[in-house]
Amino acid sequence: MCTVIVHVPQAADDPVRLLAVRDEDPGRPWDPVGPWWPDTYPGVVGVRDARAGGAWLAADADSRRLAVLLNRKDIEDLPEEGLESRGGVVLEAVAGRAPGERPPTHGFNLVEVEGASVVVTTWDGGALRTARLEPGTHMIAHDDVDDEATPRIAHWLTTFADAHAKSPQGDAAAPIDWFAPWFALLEASADLPPTDDRAIIRDNRPLGYPTLSLLMCAATIGPDGVEVAYGAFDEPGHWNALTLA
Template sequence: MCIATWVWQAHPVYQFLLLLNRDEFHDRPTEPVGWWGESSNHKILGGRDVLGGGTWLGCTKDGRLAFLTNFREPDSLSGTKSRGELPKRFLECTKCPLEFVQEIVKEADQYNGFNLIVADLCTKSMIYISNRPKGKPISILEVPPGVHVLSNANLNSPWPKAEKLRKEFSEILSNHRQEEISETEMVQSLMADKTKADRSLLPDTGCDPEWEFDLSSIFVETVTKLGRYGTRSMVAICVTKSSKVCFYEKYIVGGIWKDHSFQYHLEKLQEG
């Protein structure tokens, strides 16, 4: 299901800093974060869903970035397109974020519920699009500077775990106004939190209340009839004002947690 929080154009050290957990069935084939893509000049850095061929989160050296969460609803339609292709398509194209989401509007009904963030870090443009709730107009929003949170409802919806994560993330940012923050420490202290919400505060999405409760923590771990489900990857992406990018991932494979990191500089900002 996934949850993410980020600060955008509102910190003295970072132009962008993202924390994101990916929740999925543990037996779904997945490649950890790495460089991939058909074009030698436009590689994508991100994880890869082997089954659908797309990604939930990725970025490029020329400043393109995209990430996705599913919209929680009781039923998913069969025969729809894989939502993971949306971030992949943005990362592979040359359209600006607004042009891209305007294109997606025309086909949004071909996907199950999604929330999508697409951004160009070099032009400082970030756009949010969602095709839910059902029966409502497609939501498109230029994301303003500040701290934001996205789980499995619309952007900045005040679900208990989203509000908890936003609050604790904001506190860390306030305590580190003039210095870089350890990616590993942020992931461990914020994204590994297994505290479940008070049942009386759970959102009513039409799903089974026990499922809502199982998913009410920032770090999810549960077992369903279809197998083990929960957080499989925890990520921090940090982009400093000097254009340095650090992409850190902690991920589980074969029941063992591993981690790795990647660093580079945004090419467009470097050239400018």
């Protein structure tokens, strides 16, 4: 039930900006952004799932790649035997390797950035689909990109798109400053209770999932590489202003 907001630039030499909020079971341990895979994925940094060893979000500055994964409901029951952690899909994506036609995992939406290009790969347990995003601002959650049937997307997408115009532009702006209008919207979104279907900072337990919003990352992917900033909320499922680093 994570949320990703991404702005795809018109020009290939302008940066992609991405803001990702992670929803997960607070009892499932994780490690903050770091180089956790020096032997198997040298140069890659990311948020590591300490239990399975994969990544929720990962990036490689040298290749100007970033990938982040959102869980998606399977359209049919998949046998647990033989299934792998979805975190491996993220690491393989950053290494430039796409999922096979039938990934041995539960469903996902995989957001991949390479330079100024953003592709979303969807696996629902039945079929694999890939869509390249057009320039502009997009939102992804647990269904399709910019899906008006997802209440938080229907409620907030236009507002995030409008906020892009208020962002600092040009080389003088520090990368994290660019996100200030989006951070302000996230804070405003916290006026909604975390159990509201429109909420971005969420408590998904009433929906039958043991997940709450735990952390967020802001990333800039541009000609100079990739910059990722990270922060965790003081209390799962509740907004507080974060100093991302």
